Amino acid sequence: MSYTYKDLLSSEGIDFFAPIPLRETKIIYNRKLTQMGIDENGSALIILIPYYVSGEEKNLSIYAVPRDYHLYFSYLGERLTATLSLDYPEYVFRSAADNAPINEVDAAVKAGLGMMGDNGLFISPILGSYLFIGGIYTDMPCSKFGIFDKVTDKTECIHCGACRRACPGDMDSKTTGCLSAITQKKGVLTKDEENLIIKTGSVWGCDICQSVCPYNKNIAETKIGFFREERIPYLSRNIIEEMSDSDFAARAYSWRKRETVIRNIEIIDRKGEQNA
Ligand code: SF4
Ligand code: SF4
Structure with missing residues (x-):
């Protein structure tokens, strides 16, 4: 089976994402999930959005050099939820560019996408830590997103200091x-x-x-x-x-x-x- 949402992410240059049952995540805003029409029987698609660009003389953090990530994610979220709704019309799909209803860093670790660094940041073993984490929320069961291999079993960095x-x-x-x-x-x-x-x-x-x-x-x-x-x-x-x-x-x-x-x-x- 081909998955249209995977094609959309791939065409954006996004290669790392994984679904997780909401029951396995730390839900922070239950009310927000309820407003979305979703309960803990649903799932989240966790998406890693890399922003690293090298070779610039700069006086601010790399993440703040381009326009605000939230602008990007609201646009991506709109297209993703529309695509998923076409593929799975019986389910609800919502994106959260800000104030995610769950702890997305914790969810990304549990989904096998990467680990927590001692610097307090999420780290992908392939993309590093210059990335944002986005989420799509749904009442669809996790298994319907397809089969995913974990990127890593590690949950913590190497503590090099x-x-x-x-x-x-x-x-x-x-x-x-x-x-x-x-x-x-x-x-x-x-x-x-x-x-x-x-x-x-x-x-x-x-x-x-x-x-x-x-x-x-x-x-x-x-x-x-x-x-x-x-x-x-x-x-x-x-x-x-x-x-x-x-x-x-x-x-x-x-x-x-x-x-x-x-x-x-x-x-x-x-x-x-x-x-x-
Ligand atoms: S923890 Fe230290 S190195 Fe990291 S962002 Fe803050 S001041 Fe900079
Ligand atoms: S302890 Fe080392 S590996 Fe872990 S976040 Fe810090 S620099 Fe990275």
């Missing part, structure tokens, strides 16, 4: 001490927080614990056109100020408003002027 050694912030406090969280904080930063931004030169996010991870060595670039187009790898005050409101809204950093990114750029620029 490279990410912890390289981390400039506090890996154990991803909400406060992590540079990625600090660059996204609103308002005035502490001297220590400013120094971390100056030290790394990052105006948005932090990829250090990914860049040193052995699973990210020699990974392939994404084949997905959306992540290869309209890239802004280096942000300056002018670039941020000159973006139209709709262009700015299409960027991952827009949820923190222009002021937050400009504040980070100014912290780095101020230091540069002092050293000149």
Whole structure:
């Protein structure tokens, strides 16, 4: 039997996905599933969406260089649910670009797509960790998606310690001490927080614990056109100020408003002027 939804994913450049019964997942928002018309007898199709592109001089996290992933996934989700509904008209299919009803990282590990890294990120043994995880939810039983081999039986990384050694912030406090969280904080930063931004030169996010991870060595670039187009790898005050409101809204950093990114750029620029 040929599966149209697999052809659609393959034509997008998405090679790794797997279904899982919802009963085996950690359901976070039962209400959301109910609103979708789905209960725990249904299943989820977990999809790995790689975004890695190499060779750019940049001052922000790789994920934030192209337009916001959510734009991509809402469009992909629409096409996937339409395709699945044609193939299986007796079932309901819903996508969740944001606020997934289950813990999708946990589901991706349980579905055999990859493992948890000590840096707190999901890692595929083939794609590495520069990826997003998306989900399609349905009342269809898992078995109807077809037969899937696990990509890996491993659930944890090799614990090499490279990410912890390289981390400039506090890996154990991803909400406060992590540079990625600090660059996204609103308002005035502490001297220590400013120094971390100056030290790394990052105006948005932090990829250090990914860049040193052995699973990210020699990974392939994404084949997905959306992540290869309209890239802004280096942000300056002018670039941020000159973006139209709709262009700015299409960027991952827009949820923190222009002021937050400009504040980070100014912290780095101020230091540069002092050293000149
Ligand atoms: S994102 Fe950066 S600061 Fe945060 S845990 Fe990873 S290396 Fe540390
Ligand atoms: S750098 Fe090492 S310890 Fe950290 S996530 Fe990668 S494999 Fe695990």
